[in-house]
Amino acid sequence: MIYIEFLSTILIENSVAIYSGGVNYAKRTFSFLNEESKKSCNQKIGAIFPRGFDFSKNSELLKDENVKVFLVDKISDVIFDEDDILFFPVVNGSTLKVIYDIRKCKPKLKIYAMLHDRQHNINKFDCLDCVYENGIKKIAIFNYFYYLIKHVIFNFYYSRWISSIDKVFTVSNFSLQRLNNKNVKYINFFYQNVQFRKLKENEYSCGDFILFVSGNRPEKNLMRVLIAFQKYKRNNPSNNVILKITGIEKDKLISLIKKMKLDSETVGSDIFALGYVSDEELNKLYYECKYLLFASKAEGFGLPVLEALLRGKASVVSRVTSIPEVVGACALYIDPFDIDSIYRGISLMERDNVRKYYESMVKIKKKIILEQIDLDNMLFWNEFVGKNI
CATH class of the missing domain: 3.40.50.2000 (Glycogen Phosphorylase B;)
Structure with a gap:
């Protein structure tokens, strides 16, 4: 058995x-x-x-x-x-x-x-992660030693x-x-393997939003994404694109933004916290988003990138750990530790011709991935x- x-x-x-x-x-x-x-x-x-x-x-x-x-x-x-x-x-x-x-x-x-x-072994210490725990940057040194001890023991x-x-x-x-x-x-x-229900065109409508998943997990790098996205909105006020974040509640998101001294007024207008979503809801979000923003600092695989790819969506992704292996040449790469790099990634993918190019690459990669x-x-x-x- x-x-x-x-x-x-x-x-x-x-x-x-x-x-x-x-x-x-x-x-x-x-x-x-x-x-x-x-x-x-x-x-x-x-x-x-x-x-x-x-x-x-x-x-x-x-x-x-x-x-x-x-x-x-x-x-x-x-x-x-x-x-x-x-x-x-x-x-x-x-x-x-x-x-x-x-x-x-x-x-x-x-x-x-x-x-x-x-x-x-792959998660580097990041003082921004302290914001999730207590928001007090001055004790980052203690978190660093705690990280080292866990690393050695493991x-x-x-x-x-x-x-x-x-x-x-x-x-x-x-x-x-x-x-x-x-x-x-x-x-x-x-x-x-990825299991999902393929939606017909009359079951969803393409939205003007960027999708970010698992916002409650520090390694997904939400803090730098928020800084980069707010910078993009300030520099491009005529663009109505919004950011939808799964896995984090609105109150928690506002608390994190305030600790980072960012503009909390954008929550509910430009930035939306969706909390926990069901598999069916997440499936629809993938279909309806403009593209996935996946600025993770470390992955063993990077399942959200594959989930977006199989729905035909382009992605802005980190160029670290396993992610390039999974997505290949059909994604726009950024440095997850560089806010300006994330900002440039958003700026480029907001161009219709750039996004359509990566979507065409996704169609080719999708067939290969399914066979794999x-x-x-x-x-x-x-x-x-x-x-x-």
């Missing part, structure tokens, strides 16, 4: 489990492995959830005869056979420790894991714990190079059933 572990990616509050943001990938991977197991070998899938998980939004799991659900307090409560596979679709530092402990108890159990990136334990995993999967060649280590037994990368994902899905499944091509 293939067991998929959800304990690491689900938060439990008041005895009710809810999905965390990172579990979206785990859900897609679970659906894919389940469907492939039905088609290929009719192998059962075990889904390990925390005790108290609320299945009201996931009732289909309980109805699927191919899925056996386990509700446990900890992973060691599950009894595994020696020929079983335990798969961790999302792994962080604490999960590596769990895997290390399981390996000591179950030395013959096959353990596979998907590590999306190695954030302690690297020490990573080398020790990673050997507990039989197969390490990741989502880009960039991440593979970062994750590779002399103690890694096996590692390979597979591009992420289909191939990687097949190769990923073969890792579980032991097939070689």
Whole structure:
């Protein structure tokens, strides 16, 4: 049986489990492995959830005869056979420790894991991130030392714990190079699958707005984007373009803007905080936006860029980490740490001829990406059933 572990990616509050943001990938991977197991070998899938998980939004799991659900307090409560596979679709530092402990108890159990990136290695310290926490720049030095300590500790334990995993999967060649280590037994990368409902032209209308996703996460670089966008609006008052930001509430956005001593009056006129949006709402936003502005400081893959690309949208993106590998030549690149570079990126993409050029490149790249994902899905499944091509 293939067991998929959800304990690491689900938060439990008041005895009710809810999905965390990172579990979206785990859900897609679970659906894919389940469907492939039905088609290929009719192998059962075990889904390990925390005790108290609320299945009201996931009732289909309980109805699927191919899925056996386990509700446990900890992973060691599950009894595994020696020929079983335990798969961790999302792994962080604490999960590596769990895997290390399981390996000591179950030395013959096959353990596979998907590590999306190695954030302690690719996230540079940035004093602007302090604004998210407290807004007091003068204590940035303390945050810097905290960052260094976490970096050293993670690297020490990573080398020790990673050997507990039989197969390490990741989502880009960039991440593979970062994750590779002399103690890694096996590692390979597979591009992420993206599931979305294709909208007909009468289901959406093209809007005059730039889309920015996950504004609540410091590594997405919202602070510099806000400075650059407000500068663009001041210099181009006749342009009615607005900025829509998902993942952050209006009050939080206004608080951040005030801490940065920016113009908070633009919130609600030029800048809009959309808060959390559903998959269906996000899908429509991708279709309706002029383009995506993705100035992230570090990515293991860069899923929003791929999501925009598959809707035929151009993007202004960072030229760092894995992003150039994913999007290739069909995006306008900027330096995420340079506000003037972000400003120039917005200015260029606001030109119709520039945007149409990148949209034409997106059409070519989209076909290639879809073929790549289909191939990687097949190769990923073969890792579980032991097939070689």
